[in-house]
Structure formats: structure tokens, C-alpha cells
Amino acid sequence: MEKSEIIKNINTLRKEKNAIILSHFYQDGDIQDIADFIGDSLALAQWAAKTTADIIVLCGVHFMGETAKIICPEKRVFIPDIKAGCSLADSCAVEEFQQFIDEHPDYTVVSYINTSAAIKALSDIIVTSANAAKIIASLPEDEKIIFVPDKNLGDYVNKQTGKNMLLWNGACHVHQQFSIERILELKQQYPDALLLTHPECPANLREISDHVGSTSSMLKFSKNSDKKQFIVATEAGILHQMKKENPDKKFIPAPPKDSANTCNECVFMRMNTLEKLYLCLKNETPEIFIDEETRLKAVRPIKKMLEISSKYGL
Numbered sequence: 001m002e003k004s005e006i007i008k009n010i011n012t013l014r015k016e017k018n019a020i021i022l023s024h025f026y027q028d029g030d031i032q033d034i035a036d037f038i039g040d041s042l043a044l045a046q047w048a049a050k051t052t053a054d055i056i057v058l059c060g061v062h063f064m065g066e067t068a069k070i071i072c073p074e075k076r077v078f079i080p081d082i083k084a085g086c087s088l089a090d091s092c093a094v095e096e097f098q099q100f101i102d103e104h105p106d107y108t109v110v111s112y113i114n115t116s117a118a119i120k121a122l123s124d125i126i127v128t129s130a131n132a133a134k135i136i137a138s139l140p141e142d143e144k145i146i147f148v149p150d151k152n153l154g155d156y157v158n159k160q161t162g163k164n165m166l167l168w169n170g171a172c173h174v175h176q177q178f179s180i181e182r183i184l185e186l187k188q189q190y191p192d193a194l195l196l197t198h199p200e201c202p203a204n205l206r207e208i209s210d211h212v213g214s215t216s217s218m219l220k221f222s223k224n225s226d227k228k229q230f231i232v233a234t235e236a237g238i239l240h241q242m243k244k245e246n247p248d249k250k251f252i253p254a255p256p257k258d259s260a261n262t263c264n265e266c267v268f269m270r271m272n273t274l275e276k277l278y279l280c281l282k283n284e285t286p287e288i289f290i291d292e293e294t295r296l297k298a299v300r301p302i303k304k305m306l307e308i309s310s311k312y313g314l
């Protein structure tokens with residue numbers, strides 16, 4: 001089917017079914033362009049919490065669909081490809097994590113939103129990269145904290161807040177793989193360019209960056225900056241919005257260690273396509289299901305995050 005036909009069909013189906021399409025910044029440009037709302041994990045969760053649609057199609061990875069379902073149990077939630085997982089979320093198996101918690105009974109469990117529903121159900125508070133430092137800084141000074149699963153984001157928050165959280169040893173295959181050497185070469189090639197880096201990247205990359213922040217924070221920074229060139233160290237999908245919002249500026253994807261590639265893409269995010277989005281709306285599958293006991297446990301730490309975020313205007 002032609003792309004224009006797929007787009008026409010998606011538009012018809014979403015009206016007929018009172019469906020909303022939410023897209024993460026890491027999706028293909030075609031999906032971002034057709035979505036009702038585009039955002040980072042925090043914004044997608046906030047949007048899911050307030051939508052009046054009957055159906056949510058979450059164009060992102062599995063844990064994002066789960067988060068929407070946890071928040072909106074009365075709605076049907078679909079993702080275009082059920083196999084779209086997340087290497088970071090997968091780095092935290094529930095049995096191992098339960099054991100880790102049992103070994104540290106007096107610790108508060110703070111989990112990044114990039115975790116399965118089962119891990120969220122074992123957590124006290126959920127955070128995203130957009131609000132992690134502020135939420136964790138708001139906890140009492142002497143509170144002992146476990147942070148899971150991203151060791152790089154955890155290290156970044158420890159440095160930002162002066163906390164000494166115990167970190168799970170997980171990492172994202174996209175953000176772990178940027179090449180410092182190739183980025184330094186790019187900086188020589190574009191001496192005026194600012195380096196924007198996601199906090200899921202390792203410390204040696206964050207330390208040479210001009211701005212470290214979530215995808216929404218990178219977008220805001222690049223829009224407000226009077227500089228014209230930016231090297232962007234996160235999943236390359238974000239460049240679509242950056243270019244749309246700033247047509248007069250140049251955005252250069254930071255290269256990965258694999259010298260065959262000029263940018264770093266998440267294999268899981270890229271499993272979703274416009275055609276799969278159309279089929280998902282048409283056939284109402286694949287759907288996200290979560291057992292009610294897990295959902296009830298997982299919704300508490302997410303609600304806590306949304307409450308603290310709204311208190312601090314995040």
C-alpha cells in the first residue's frame with residue numbers, strides 16, 4: 001500500500017475508534033508526524049493520564065505501552081510491534097531484583113521508567129530522565145536509595161544531587177555505544193557546535209558535553225540557544241523534531257563505536273513502522289495486558305512521580 005493510502009486509513013480509523021496516537025521522540029519521522037502527541041517518557045505518561053480517548057496506540061517500546069496501561073486500565077492500549085522491547089529494561093530481571101531489594105531492606109527503591117511492570121510493582125517511586133534529579137533531590141538527605149536499572153543515569157543523578165544511591169548495573173545499548181574518539185573528531189570538524197548528551201550516556205561523554213538532559217530538555221536547549229550547530233548524543237530519532245523546530249540550525253548525530261554507522265538508532269524503537277501502526281489500529285492487536293495485582297502495585301510509584309512532577313512543575 002502507498003504511504004499516502006496508509007496515512008489516509010490511519011486518519012479514518014483513529015476517528016472511527018476514538019483512538020489517540022502517542023509517539024516517542026525516538027520513532028521514525030513518519031510516525032512522529034502522524035501522532036496526536038510526541039514526547040519523552042514523562043510527557044507520554046502525563047498525556048496518557050489525561051486523555052479521553054477509548055484507545056491509546058503507544059508508538060514506542062513495550063514498557064511505554066505498559067506504563068500507559070498501568071495508568072489507564074479502563075482503556076485499551078496497543079503498540080505497533082509487541083516485540084519492541086528495551087535492552088535497558090531487560091537488564092533487570094525480577095527475581096534478581098527482588099533478591100537485591102531483600103538484601104537492602106531499609107532502602108527506598110527508585111526505578112527509572114524504563115523498567116517492566118513487574119519491576120515497577122517492586123518500586124517506591126518511578127522517575128524519568130526529565131525529573132530524576134529533582135525527585136531524588138527532594139527525598140530526605142539521610143534516606144538510603146537503590147536506583148535501577150541504568151547505572152549511567154544513576155551516576156549522573158548521584159553527581160547532581162550529592163546522593164550516594166546504590167546502582168543497578170544496567171545500561172542502554174544505544175547510549176552506551178557512542179564513540180568519544182569520533183565525537184572529538186566531529187567537534188574539530190564543527191568547532192562552533194555544542195554537544196548535547198543524554199544522561200544515559202557514560203560519564204566520560206557527559207563530562208565533555210555542553211548540555212546534559214532528557215530528550216525534551218535537549219529540544220528546549222537547542223531551540224533557545226543562539227548557536228547554529230549541535231552534535232546530538234542520543235537516539236537519532238530526536239533529530240527529526242529538532243530539525244522541524246529549528247530549520248535554520250544544523251543537527252549532527254553523534255556516531256557510535258561501529259564505524260560503519262554515522263548515527264545510533266534503537267533497534268527496538270525502529271521495529272515500529274507506519275504500516276504496523278495502521279494494522280494495529282485496524283486489527284486492534286497487539287494489545288498490552290497486565291494482571292490487576294501487578295498493576296495495582298505498579299500504579300502507586302507512577303502516581304507518586306506524577307504528583308511530585310506536578311508539584312515542581314516538571
Ligand code: SF4
Nearest residue numbers: 086087088172174266
Ligand atoms: S534507546 Fe535504549 S533505553 Fe530507549 S528503548 Fe531503546 S534500548 Fe531502551
